[in-house]
Amino acid sequence: MSAPIAADLPAKVETPFRRLASEFVEDPLAVIGAVVLAIILLVAIFAPLISPQNPYDLSKLDILESRLPPGAKSMDGMTFWLGTDGQGRDMLSGIFYGLRTSLAVGVFSGICAMAVGMAAGLVAAYLGGRTETLIMRLVDLQLSFPTILIALILLAVLGQGVGKIILALVIVQWAYYARTIRGTALVERRREYVEAAVCLGLSQPRIIFNHILPNCMPPMIVIGTVQVASAIALEATLSFLGIGLPITEPSLGLLIANGFEYLLSGRYWISFFPGIALLVTIVSINLVGDQLRDVLNPRLKR
Amino acid sequence: MSSGFAGPTLEVRGLRTHFFTRGGVVKAVDGVSFEIGKGRILGLVGESGSGKTITGFSILGLVDPPGRIVEGEIRFKGENLVGLPDDRLRAIRGDRIAMIFQDPMMTLNPVLRVDTQMIEAVRAHHPVSTKEARARARDALGRVGIPSPDERLGAYPHQFSGGMRQRVAIAIALLNNPELIIADEPTTALDVTIQGQILYEVQKLCREGGTSLIWITHDLSVVAGLADHVCVMYAGKIAESGSVDDVLDRPMHPYTKGLLGSVPSRNKRGSPLAQIPGMTPSLLNLPDGCPFAERCPRADGDCRAALPPMVEHLPGRAARCIHPHLEGRA
Amino acid sequence: MTVFMVRRLMQSVVVLLLMSVIVFLGVFAIGNPVDILISPDADQIERERAIRALGLDRPIWEQYFVFLVNAARGDLGRSFVFNEPALRLIFERMPATLELAGTAVVISLVVGIPLGLYAGLKPQAATSKGIMAGSIVGFSLPTFWQGLMFIMVFAVMLGWLPSTGRGQVGTFLGLKSSLFTRDGLAHVILPAVNLALGNTALIIRLTRAGVRETLLQDYIKFARAKGLSNRRVVGVHVFRNILIPLVTVIGLEIGGLIAFAVVTESIFAWPGMGKLIIDSINQLDRPVIVAYLMMIVLLFIAINLIVDILYSVIDPRVRLQDVKG
Numbered sequence: 001m002s003a004p005i006a007a008d009l010p011a012k013v014e015t016p017f018r019r020l021a022s023e024f025v026e027d028p029l030a031v032i033g034a035v036v037l038a039i040i041l042l043v044a045i046f047a048p049l050i051s052p053q054n055p056y057d058l059s060k061l062d063i064l065e066s067r068l069p070p071g072a073k074s075m076d077g078m079t080f081w082l083g084t085d086g087q088g089r090d091m092l093s094g095i096f097y098g099l100r101t102s103l104a105v106g107v108f109s110g111i112c113a114m115a116v117g118m119a120a121g122l123v124a125a126y127l128g129g130r131t132e133t134l135i136m137r138l139v140d141l142q143l144s145f146p147t148i149l150i151a152l153i154l155l156a157v158l159g160q161g162v163g164k165i166i167l168a169l170v171i172v173q174w175a176y177y178a179r180t181i182r183g184t185a186l187v188e189r190r191r192e193y194v195e196a197a198v199c200l201g202l203s204q205p206r207i208i209f210n211h212i213l214p215n216c217m218p219p220m221i222v223i224g225t226v227q228v229a230s231a232i233a234l235e236a237t238l239s240f241l242g243i244g245l246p247i248t249e250p251s252l253g254l255l256i257a258n259g260f261e262y263l264l265s266g267r268y269w270i271s272f273f274p275g276i277a278l279l280v281t282i283v284s285i286n287l288v289g290d291q292l293r294d295v296l297n298p299r300l301k302r
Numbered sequence: 303m304s305s306g307f308a309g310p311t312l313e314v315r316g317l318r319t320h321f322f323t324r325g326g327v328v329k330a331v332d333g334v335s336f337e338i339g340k341g342r343i344l345g346l347v348g349e350s351g352s353g354k355t356i357t358g359f360s361i362l363g364l365v366d367p368p369g370r371i372v373e374g375e376i377r378f379k380g381e382n383l384v385g386l387p388d389d390r391l392r393a394i395r396g397d398r399i400a401m402i403f404q405d406p407m408m409t410l411n412p413v414l415r416v417d418t419q420m421i422e423a424v425r426a427h428h429p430v431s432t433k434e435a436r437a438r439a440r441d442a443l444g445r446v447g448i449p450s451p452d453e454r455l456g457a458y459p460h461q462f463s464g465g466m467r468q469r470v471a472i473a474i475a476l477l478n479n480p481e482l483i484i485a486d487e488p489t490t491a492l493d494v495t496i497q498g499q500i501l502y503e504v505q506k507l508c509r510e511g512g513t514s515l516i517w518i519t520h521d522l523s524v525v526a527g528l529a530d531h532v533c534v535m536y537a538g539k540i541a542e543s544g545s546v547d548d549v550l551d552r553p554m555h556p557y558t559k560g561l562l563g564s565v566p567s568r569n570k571r572g573s574p575l576a577q578i579p580g581m582t583p584s585l586l587n588l589p590d591g592c593p594f595a596e597r598c599p600r601a602d603g604d605c606r607a608a609l610p611p612m613v614e615h616l617p618g619r620a621a622r623c624i625h626p627h628l629e630g631r632a
Numbered sequence: 633m634t635v636f637m638v639r640r641l642m643q644s645v646v647v648l649l650l651m652s653v654i655v656f657l658g659v660f661a662i663g664n665p666v667d668i669l670i671s672p673d674a675d676q677i678e679r680e681r682a683i684r685a686l687g688l689d690r691p692i693w694e695q696y697f698v699f700l701v702n703a704a705r706g707d708l709g710r711s712f713v714f715n716e717p718a719l720r721l722i723f724e725r726m727p728a729t730l731e732l733a734g735t736a737v738v739i740s741l742v743v744g745i746p747l748g749l750y751a752g753l754k755p756q757a758a759t760s761k762g763i764m765a766g767s768i769v770g771f772s773l774p775t776f777w778q779g780l781m782f783i784m785v786f787a788v789m790l791g792w793l794p795s796t797g798r799g800q801v802g803t804f805l806g807l808k809s810s811l812f813t814r815d816g817l818a819h820v821i822l823p824a825v826n827l828a829l830g831n832t833a834l835i836i837r838l839t840r841a842g843v844r845e846t847l848l849q850d851y852i853k854f855a856r857a858k859g860l861s862n863r864r865v866v867g868v869h870v871f872r873n874i875l876i877p878l879v880t881v882i883g884l885e886i887g888g889l890i891a892f893a894v895v896t897e898s899i900f901a902w903p904g905m906g907k908l909i910i911d912s913i914n915q916l917d918r919p920v921i922v923a924y925l926m927m928i929v930l931l932f933i934a935i936n937l938i939v940d941i942l943y944s945v946i947d948p949r950v951r952l953q954d955v956k957g
Contacts, residue, residue, distance in 0.1 A: 029765060141650070144884075144932065146891035156913040156921060233774045237895055240776045241910060256777055260899075264795075268784050275777035282772035290768065362857055367756075396859030403857075408850035413872045413947060422868075423858040458948040474858065 023295045033287025040281050044100045051093035052078060056250075067262065070269050083269040085258055091269060095277045098252040102278070105162065105251065106232035109169035113231075114224055116170060117177025118216075122208060124178065125185035135178065142175040147234060155243045165244050169231050180223055184216040191215075218296040225289030229282045236278055252278045309380060310337040311482055311514040312361070317374035319353075319360045328585045330356040330369065332538035335612075338482070338531070343508065343515045345529030345546065347522060347561075351582055353538040354518045355404075358484045361516075362401055363391040378482070397427040400475035404487040406468035410459035416470055417455040423477050442473035447503060465496035472504065479511060486518045501528055522565055526550055534558045537583055537593035540612065544619040554615060554626035556598045592623070600625040640940060644933045651929040652703065655922055656696050708926060709919030713912070718923035722905055726927070728798055729904030731809050732896065733889040735820055736828035737882065744832040745878075748839025753866065755844065763836060770833030775892060779826040779899040786822060793822050796901040823900040827893060831885050838881055842874030849873075876947050883939030887932045 025031050043050065053060055065074055065088035072080050082091035124135040142150070154168040188194065189212060197207050236253030238244030245251050252274045259270030319331040331353040338344045348354045359365050361376055363383060376383040378399065383391060403409040411419060420439035421432055430438075436455065443451035446469040459467055468488055475483055485504065489497035505528055508515045517528055525532050525546060533543040534555065542555040553559040560578040580597040589595065591606035598605065604624055614620045615628060683689050690698075702708070708718045747767075751760040787795035799819030801810050810816025846852060847870065855869045894906035901907070905924060912920040 141647075144887075144936070145928075146888040148894065149891040149928065152894065152909070152913065153921075153925065229772065233772070236774050237776050241895065241898060243910075243913060253774075253776075256780065260780060263780055263784055264788055266788060268788075271777070271780050272784070275774070275781065278774060278777060279769070279772060282774070283769055286768050286772050359853075364853060364856055392859050392861065394859070395857055401854075401857040403850055403854055405850060409854040411851040411855065411869050411873070412949060413876070414868070415948075418868075419855075422860060422864060426859050426861065426864070460949050471854070 020295050024291055027291050027294075030287050030291030033284040033291070036280060037284040037288060040099060040284065041103070043096055044103045047096040047100045051090075051096045053090040053093040055089045055093040055097055067267055067270070069267075070273075082273045083267075085255070085270045086262065091255075091273050094250070094255055095252070095274050098250055098255050098274055099277055099281065101245065101249055101251040102232050102235060102253070103281070105166060105169070105235050105245070106228050109166045109173070109231050109235075110224060110228040112166065113170045113173035113227065114177050114220065117174040118181050118213075118220065120174065121178035121181035122185055122213070125182045125189065126204070126208060132182075136182070139175040139179050142172075143179070147172045147230070148237065151234060151238055152241075152243065155238060160243065160246050162245060162249055165235060165238065168238075169235065172234070173227050173231060176223055176227060177220065180219050181216050184219055185212055188212045188215045222289060222293045222296055225285055225292060229285040229289065232278070232285075233282055310377075311340050311342075311379060312516075313337040313375070313377040314357075314361070315375040315377070317357065317360055317376065318372045319356050319365055319369055320372050321369040323368055323586075326586050328369075329538050329588065330585060331360060334374075334533075334535070334538070334540055336533050336540065336543060338514050338516060340481075340514055341509065341512045342531065343505070343517060343529045345525035345532040346516055346518045346535060347520065347525055347532055348535035349520055349582055351585065352535040353585075354535050355486050357535070358401060358486050358516065358518055361484060362395050362399060363388075364395075364401075393427065396423055396480075397478045398480050399482045399484065400478070400480040402468075402471050402475050402483065402485040402488045405491050406464050406471055406488075407491070409471050410467055412459055414458075415455075416457055416459065416462075420455070420470075420474055420477060423474050427478055438477060439473070442477050443470065445476060445507065446470075446473045447499070448473070465492050465500070468492060468496075468500060472500070476507060476511075480513060482514045482516070483508070484516045484518070487520065489524065490519070490521070497524075522550065522562060534561070537588060538585060539593065539622060540620075541594065541623070542621040544616075548619055552627075554619065554621040554628065555594075555623045556600050556625075556627070557594045558621075559627060560597075636944070637941075640937055644937060647933060648929060652700065652926065653696065655925045655929075656699055703926065708923040711912075711917050711920045713915050713917045713920075718919040719927075721908065721920060722923050722927050725903060725905040725908050727808065728810075728902060729890060729893050729897070729906060731811065732820065732823055732827060732893055732902060732904060733886060735811065735824035736831065736889050737886055739824055739828040740832040740835050740885075741882070743828075744835030745839050748836040749843060749866070749871075751836065752840040752843025752847070755840075760840075764840070767833040767836040770829050771837070773829060775826060775830060775895045776899060778829060779823070779896060782822050782826055783899070794819050795822065798903055823896045823902050826900070827889055827896045830892075831889060834881070834885065835878070838877060839874060842877055843870055846870045846873045872946070876943070879942050879946060880939060883935050883942075886935055887928075890928070890931065 024034075048054070065080075065084055067086060068074075068080050068084040068088075070081060070083040070091075072083065074080060078090075080090050080092070082095065084090055085094060120135050120139075124132040151168045151172050154171060155164065158164045158168065194207060194211055197211050202211075235244055235251060236256070239251050239253030240257040242257065244253060247254065255274035256271045256278070259267070259272070259274070262270050314337065315335050317331055317334045318329070321328040321330055334353070334357055336344065336346075346354045346357065356365065356369070360371055361378075361383065363386070365371060371384055374384060378394065383394070410416070417436060417439060420442070421435040424430060424435035424438050425432070428435075440451045440455060443454060448454055448466060448469055454462075459470075462470060468491075472488070475485075483504075488504075489500050492500065501524065504515070507513070517525065519525060529546050531543070532546050532549045534541045534549065534557065536557050541557045542549060542553065544554075549558060550562065553562055557578070564577055578597050583589070583593050583596065589606065591604075591608055592598070592601065592610050595601040595605040602625070610622050610624045612620050612622045613626075615626050680689075706719060710716065711718050711721055714721060747763050750757075751763045754760050783795040786793045797819060798816065799810050800813040800815040801808050802813040802816060810820055852865060852869055855865050860869075890906075893902075893904055894910055896902065897904045897906035898910055905927070908920065909924045911917075912924070
């Protein structure tokens, strides 16, 4: 989420972005989070290029090399830095591919949820009346139930699959965006600049998209980061419970679940390392999101 | 106005309270000196951001980080409050020096009943029973003119109007019969009629009890009817001080003159209202010279070269200006 | 107050009805219950007879009405797997879940509020920064993985605590709980801490934010100007104000904990409703799923009601509005 902001920096000198960026880097933790997040994103994108092994090419796997501890060597001299799982799969490669799946699902569902939520929230704020009541009641209802419960039920009804879990994540998350953007839009709508735009005779879509929407973006960015992190965690949890992603698209959650049975016999690495990867991903997103919130929130300014 | 009493109740000397923010040092109060005698009323006048409120907080030791008192003395009955340990200062706060805040809607804790907030103020300083403290609270409410104080004690702040809340705040300030009350624009947020009542009552209560009063305000007309002595503050410094009549009738500092000129009044009707051009300077990077120079019709190169000293141009009449309005005098 | 209560109860009934429609449509109408209820080798005549017997040939609104009438009598159908009334199954498992969630709430409050207060009062202190960094980790730790690590460290490597099951259940004052026996307590520690951790992080952050916001208020400065001790200012003036958002969130979080107990119970083989629902989903035991959902909805409504009542006790401004309303 921080990448586009950073990219704008060199071109514009006295922009709000520059001020935000300079405030953002004040917290060393947030900077570490942003750097780690960037590395994770690169790893996920280039996983096929940097993985020592294609973990899902069954011809490359050797069952004799299963459950090897970290640092062990394979027959043809390759080192399994993080050990192997129950099928002789290199954990490091498995994690790289798993990150790819987890991040893809998390980010994609986040973007879809944001689009749906923003549309619903803007419509509610702009049309008002019955439409607003209906949308907001739906939001209230949605938010009064824990995300995991709703996701659980949806998947129980829908069944497994990448598309289905993304759908479930979108249904679980859209309400957060809708509520926030409606609140912000209602405030922005009353601002003088919108009245001025109305007086100039600008069309409604133009007012919404060119005037109100840009001003709603700061809270959206903050919620977006937090929601992507929680989407990744939720997807991992559901996959762990066996109702998330199918075995053909292994995410970090599934890798961890696969290691569960070996945990009690002390073969910790099969669950441990994917979990660390998951944790580091979520923590770095949250660190960035936390700092973004402080930077973008005018109320906390001293 | 100068003498007639042994020692002043409060004597502030060279007070500097600075805020060490990310953007730099904000010199909110920068070398302020004044004194106030027993039973006297001092008007501390200035625009918002002139440092008058921070001066009040400094006296009570209530300046929050990143701000702190960097220099100066605050002598209360001879005792320097600056650098006093926290518990000693706390024993004085609310007991011997009380403060009334600007916005009555915000000064009372919304989730605590009025009696709770009054009783705790008594019991923080005096080892009396809750019952005794409650009786004092009821008396104090009665003194500030709140009808049926017994019933009102059990109410929550939101059940009072703004004017009534400010009376409650004043009653809390009066609870322990303080020797000094610092009132920070207590009537600004109120209707004019209520403002008048409260002004009258506070004045009466102070005269009766011999309490000294520092009345912080931006409103010169309030000071005119209330105070004995007045200090005009600008950009963290005192621009001019003297007795109320002198300062208001014959201001020396161009800023005071400008301030008086911008007050609409009946005898100026029809003529254009004078304005002070420009804006209050940012306290973050004040110019070297007189902070008012940029807006001053009399300013010249000397004004911008160095900060003018506070000079007693006439007995009891000091101004921080090298070109004061002394026409027709001295 | 009574007017307020009656109105709230009416609202609750509406929500309950609405949820029953959603649950009914979601679980009954999507997918064909006939496939599960009737053995695949039954012939066409048998199928049709069964469909008639189950009332599946009637219009959907009629089916819903029958479901509603039965639900009102406490009959939510029989479990296909256990061949027992679904509701009884839920009730059997509920105490274990409530015990787990309750312990987790207590842990998160006892740990979270003091840490949050500290971090809010001294935001610049190194300890506070440590607490906040820790809370981000606690917030980010996926419950299931954290549970696995607990088992790995405390059960497998150190061998201090048992990793599965509920342990011995004791009786005290007519209440049955594993909290009353040593063995039960040993069993509850890991799952309860597992469940509590994310919530604790949330409470720390909420408390800290509340303290920081409250400290900026004029009435805090006024309280200090009255010469009150720091203890009184923080303990009464600040605390009473942060209690308002805290109660709201804690209320919501109790529901969240009961839902998230699904994960904890699966990992620690805790015999509660969460484990039951996962098993039921995997075995397509629809009556149990429906019963679980309706119970959860009921629980949530009850919790919301309690929160609202507590809210009006804590915040006098709300109380006044209710009297007027």
